Amino acid sequence: MTELTHEASLEHAHPEHEGTGVENRKLGMWLFLSSEFLFFGALISNYLLYSNRAGFPGVYPSEIYDIPFTSVSSFVLLMSSLTMVLAHNAQTRQDVNGTRTWLFATAALGSIFLGGQVFEFTEFIVNFDMKLSTNPAASAFYVLTGFHGTHVAIGVIMLLSLWGISRRRGGLSDRQGLNLELVGLYWHFVDIIWIVIFTVVYLLSVPPV
Amino acid sequence: MTATAERPATTIFRRPSSTKGLWSWITTVDHKRIGIMYGYAAFSFFIIGGLEALLLRIQLSQANGEFLTAGAYNALFTMHGTTMIFLFVMPASSALMNYLLPLLIGARDVAFPRLNALSWWIFFFGAIFLYSTFIFGTSMAPVGVDGIGGVDGNLAPGGGPGSFNFLADSPDGGWFGYQPNAGPLYSPGTAMDYWALGLQIIGLASLVSSVNFLVTVLNLRAKGMRLLRMPVFAWMTMITSFLLLFSLPIIAVALFMVTFDRQFGSLFFAANAGGDPILWQHLFWLFGHPEVYILILPAMGIVSEILPTFSRKPLFGYSAVVFAGAAIAFLGFGVWAHHMFASGITPVAQAAFGLATMTIAIPTGIKIFNWLGTMWMGRIRLHTPMLFAIGFVAMFTIGGLSGVTHAVVPSDWQQTDTYYIVAHFHYVIFGGAVFGLFGGLYYWFPKITGRLMNERLGKVHFWLMLLGFNLTFGPMHWLGLQGMVRRTWKYAPETGLEPWNLAVTVGAFIIALSIFIFMINWFTSRRRGRESGLDPWDARTIEWMAPNPTPEYNFAVPPVVTSLDHFWHLKYQEDVEGRAVRVADADEIVANIEHEQLNPSSPIHLPNPSYFPFFFALGLPLMFYGVIYHRTPWGKALILVGLVISLAAIIGWAMEPLEEPHGGDGEPADHELDDRVELIASSAEGGGGPEGRRAAPGGETESGDD
Numbered sequence: 001m002t003e004l005t006h007e008a009s010l011e012h013a014h015p016e017h018e019g020t021g022v023e024n025r026k027l028g029m030w031l032f033l034s035s036e037f038l039f040f041g042a043l044i045s046n047y048l049l050y051s052n053r054a055g056f057p058g059v060y061p062s063e064i065y066d067i068p069f070t071s072v073s074s075f076v077l078l079m080s081s082l083t084m085v086l087a088h089n090a091q092t093r094q095d096v097n098g099t100r101t102w103l104f105a106t107a108a109l110g111s112i113f114l115g116g117q118v119f120e121f122t123e124f125i126v127n128f129d130m131k132l133s134t135n136p137a138a139s140a141f142y143v144l145t146g147f148h149g150t151h152v153a154i155g156v157i158m159l160l161s162l163w164g165i166s167r168r169r170g171g172l173s174d175r176q177g178l179n180l181e182l183v184g185l186y187w188h189f190v191d192i193i194w195i196v197i198f199t200v201v202y203l204l205s206v207p208p209v
Numbered sequence: 210m211t212a213t214a215e216r217p218a219t220t221i222f223r224r225p226s227s228t229k230g231l232w233s234w235i236t237t238v239d240h241k242r243i244g245i246m247y248g249y250a251a252f253s254f255f256i257i258g259g260l261e262a263l264l265l266r267i268q269l270s271q272a273n274g275e276f277l278t279a280g281a282y283n284a285l286f287t288m289h290g291t292t293m294i295f296l297f298v299m300p301a302s303s304a305l306m307n308y309l310l311p312l313l314i315g316a317r318d319v320a321f322p323r324l325n326a327l328s329w330w331i332f333f334f335g336a337i338f339l340y341s342t343f344i345f346g347t348s349m350a351p352v353g354v355d356g357i358g359g360v361d362g363n364l365a366p367g368g369g370p371g372s373f374n375f376l377a378d379s380p381d382g383g384w385f386g387y388q389p390n391a392g393p394l395y396s397p398g399t400a401m402d403y404w405a406l407g408l409q410i411i412g413l414a415s416l417v418s419s420v421n422f423l424v425t426v427l428n429l430r431a432k433g434m435r436l437l438r439m440p441v442f443a444w445m446t447m448i449t450s451f452l453l454l455f456s457l458p459i460i461a462v463a464l465f466m467v468t469f470d471r472q473f474g475s476l477f478f479a480a481n482a483g484g485d486p487i488l489w490q491h492l493f494w495l496f497g498h499p500e501v502y503i504l505i506l507p508a509m510g511i512v513s514e515i516l517p518t519f520s521r522k523p524l525f526g527y528s529a530v531v532f533a534g535a536a537i538a539f540l541g542f543g544v545w546a547h548h549m550f551a552s553g554i555t556p557v558a559q560a561a562f563g564l565a566t567m568t569i570a571i572p573t574g575i576k577i578f579n580w581l582g583t584m585w586m587g588r589i590r591l592h593t594p595m596l597f598a599i600g601f602v603a604m605f606t607i608g609g610l611s612g613v614t615h616a617v618v619p620s621d622w623q624q625t626d627t628y629y630i631v632a633h634f635h636y637v638i639f640g641g642a643v644f645g646l647f648g649g650l651y652y653w654f655p656k657i658t659g660r661l662m663n664e665r666l667g668k669v670h671f672w673l674m675l676l677g678f679n680l681t682f683g684p685m686h687w688l689g690l691q692g693m694v695r696r697t698w699k700y701a702p703e704t705g706l707e708p709w710n711l712a713v714t715v716g717a718f719i720i721a722l723s724i725f726i727f728m729i730n731w732f733t734s735r736r737r738g739r740e741s742g743l744d745p746w747d748a749r750t751i752e753w754m755a756p757n758p759t760p761e762y763n764f765a766v767p768p769v770v771t772s773l774d775h776f777w778h779l780k781y782q783e784d785v786e787g788r789a790v791r792v793a794d795a796d797e798i799v800a801n802i803e804h805e806q807l808n809p810s811s812p813i814h815l816p817n818p819s820y821f822p823f824f825f826a827l828g829l830p831l832m833f834y835g836v837i838y839h840r841t842p843w844g845k846a847l848i849l850v851g852l853v854i855s856l857a858a859i860i861g862w863a864m865e866p867l868e869e870p871h872g873g874d875g876e877p878a879d880h881e882l883d884d885r886v887e888l889i890a891s892s893a894e895g896g897g898g899p900e901g902r903r904a905a906p907g908g909e910t911e912s913g914d915d
């Protein structure tokens with residue numbers, strides 16, 4: 001993502017281009033995210049393939065999900081999309097304090113979600129003895145949710161960077177404002193993926209009988 | 210808040226400014242220089258991959274050959290395939306796309322020049338990482354596994370623990386790394402890790418450039434260049450980028466799964482623990498089939514530029530060619546299981562994928578007939594680029610036809626894993642993609658050097674290569690139908706396969722000779738070739754309105770496009786009988802445009818060079834070495850070092866001033882660009898006018914600098 005920010009875009013050099021009208025970096029972000037959809041699509045398919053194959057040794061992830069707990073952490077992540085929108089909205093209104101607050105809130109909610117994931121993994125490994133190498137279903141679960149968690153973590157880092165820049169410079173420039181919008185796009189994407197994971201992986205998958 | 214506030218006072222983040230020497234290449238963000246680096250790298254790997262192939266062919270030239278061990282043979286065909294696909298054809302296409310895309314659409318550079326440099330450096334380090342397996346990698350026989358290891362000659366060890374065997378200690382699971390053969394159980398040792406992680410890095414490079422090219426095509430076209438006025442090569446670049454964008458994430462997931470299996474004990478493909486090897490095949494080919502179109506579509510684009518130029522006719526059915534390209538790409542995502550007809554997928558799936566595969570022949574046929582229609586009744590000039598384009602059409606058609614024969618499932622059961630398949634994909638990839646790429650090199654050589662390649666040597670190269678190619682891959686059809694299996698390192702004399710195998714080997718050496726002649730031609734013509742002038746081929750598209758060799762700023766005045774084949778229509782008009790009549794000279798046209806539209810007071814803005822793409826890319830292989838050796842303390846340390854380097858580079862990248870302060874012009878006009886190249890102004894001051902500037906090609910780019 002950071003690769004996509006701050007790029008010396010040539011667009012302004014000669015505005016008389018034929019084009020989509022979407023700013024270069026924003027278009028780049030959309031394209032990148034469309035690729036990411038397939039990345040997670042493949043990971044989710046892997047999980048679905050293995051999650052209800054009978055006969056593996058050890059526990060299946062679907063036997064030990066703590067749905068109430070994960071519902072709460074999913075709700076937290078969902079709320080972070082709301083705070084992200086508020087941050088963007090504050091930025092467009094040039095409300096420096098508001099932007100900063102909501103950016104921080106988003107990062108904080110994201111971190112809480114990550115904390116939940118760490119707790120969940122620990123729980124599964126320590127109490128239920130389900131490791132990456134327990135069976136293919138467990139492998140698929142950890143790699144899928146692990147990659148999602150990594151995406152959230154990268155998002156948190158980007159949010160905190162924006163927050164830090166805003167604090168040091170007393171606000172975000174227009175250019176940084178665009179970065180905020182890009183981080184927002186990324187953040188909503190990560191949330192949407194989680195909604196899919198929560199629904200398909202947690203709520204709908206049942207252990208094989 | 211403006212850009213001024215974002216410019217740190219320190220000089221640490223000053224942007225580099227050298228224009229000559231090694232640093233200028235390391236820090237360049239110029240799409241043309243990046244293209245040149247891609248080109249030389251790709252060609253080097255073509256030579257390496259070719260030498261590997263020659264070793265394979267020496268082994269097979271006689272029955273019961275003793276030249277290579279089985280382990281070395283496995284390693285060499287794996288590295289040959291991997292090299293030719295990922296380190297030669299893809300980057301070679303990338304080279305031409307980089308160099309030409311902005312020129313074709315009338316832009317000054319790609320949308321994200323620094324990201325472009327990043328793609329190149331990631332590719333570069335990824336390729337080195339992959340090849341370092343020959344030095345660091347180990348490939349061991351799975352001794353003791355189910356009692357099969359080491360006993361059967363086919364599983365003979367490459368190096369074995371503690372030993373060092375330069376050729377054999379490299380990946381040996383085939384270019385598609387089938388599981389569980391390439392998994393931890395049957396391929397212990399680190400070589401397959403180098404393969405999986407190397408491809409992961411190289412894939413990232415392609416992903417980044419696909420985003421970059423797409424934004425460039427979608428947002429940076431010259432005024433008037435509507436999508437359906439773009440040259441076909443620009444179209445194919447765009448379609449290829451979409452294919453990359455949607456297929457790379459799938460192979461990325463698959464390669465991550467392999468790495469997790471091999472390094473961290475996950476069980477995705479561990480057949481003995483319930484893992485599903487067929488899943489690997491699905492994921493690999495879901496990427497792999499689009500990949501073959503990633504290889505061929507750029508060449509189809511190149512050929513669609515060459516054929517009209519040398520037939521002196523517009524491309525027959527331009528929009529049909531474009532839409533057929535899009536249709537091929539779209540259908541290409543729905544046929545992957547034709548690589549798995551022998552894997553036990555259900556009969557319904559076999560029938561469906563067989564039929565789907567056949568439908569691809571329709572848009573492919575449309576293209577072929579349009580190319581023929583382009584040449585039909587044309588006033589054909591058989592210059593070297595044209596020869597290669599015609600060679601492409603002929604050879605690719607043969608490959609396409611054998612492709613349809615294995616879309617027929619029962620027939621494919623006979624063909625799969627035999628030399629018939631080897632013949633098929635070499636006709637499409639070598640006869641197709643590689644012929645097309647060579648055509649493109651001869652065609653656009655003047656854009657890069659300002660000179661023409663030697664025609665006579667070019668023709669010798671073409672005819673030798675055509676002969677060698679058909680002698681090499683033609684007989685493979687019948688060898689395969691006679692039952693010679695693919696990837697065998699020995700065959701018995703009684704099989705009667707020897708004569709044709711010898712012919713194949715001779716053919717391979719003829720190809721090698723032709724490539725040698727090409728290299729002589731390239732390196733002598735670069736310095737001593739005939740000067741090309743502005744428009745050596747009487748071309749149709751606007752990249753030829755920029756001077757040769759292309760200056761750093763591409764176009765002094767970016768063209769305003771009014772039609773397809775814009776340049777041609779400026780040069781020719783139809784008379785009453787519908788014949789094209791020349792109305793203007795190419796040099797005149799460009800001189801006039803510059804005379805009328807050149808605005809000396811508005812300098813050309815070009816992006817600054819940057820250190821950070823290089824360093825960001827440098828961190829990746831370090832991290833991945835660390836992953837391979839993560840069980841050792843220094844492995845963990847390497848991960849950390851790589852991470853620190855890449856993170857530091859990202860921070861530097863973000864902090865880098867978007868422009869260097871420049872004297873006089875107090876207003877940082879467009880925030881992101883500098884006016885390092887004030888050529889227009891200086892040439893106007895020099896009084897030489899546009900003609901004067903073009904008369905001194907090359908040198909002035911540097912002279913205008915700092």
Ligand code: HEM
Pocket residue numbers: 385501502504505547548549566567569570573608609610611612613615616621624625626630633634637638641642
């Ligand atoms: C009319 C177009 C084409 C058709 C119908 C077709 C069909 C097929 C089929 C059915 C196979 C699987 C054979 C087997 O493994 O049993 C195959 C293999 C292959 N094709 Fe094509 N193909 C076409 C065009 C291309 C193109 C354009 C390329 C590359 C530029 C290509 C590259 C390959 C490669 C590399 C393989 C071998 C993969 C392996 O190692 O198993 N094909 N083709």
Ligand SMILES: [Cu+2]
Pocket residue numbers: 497498501544545547548
């Ligand atoms: Cu295929």
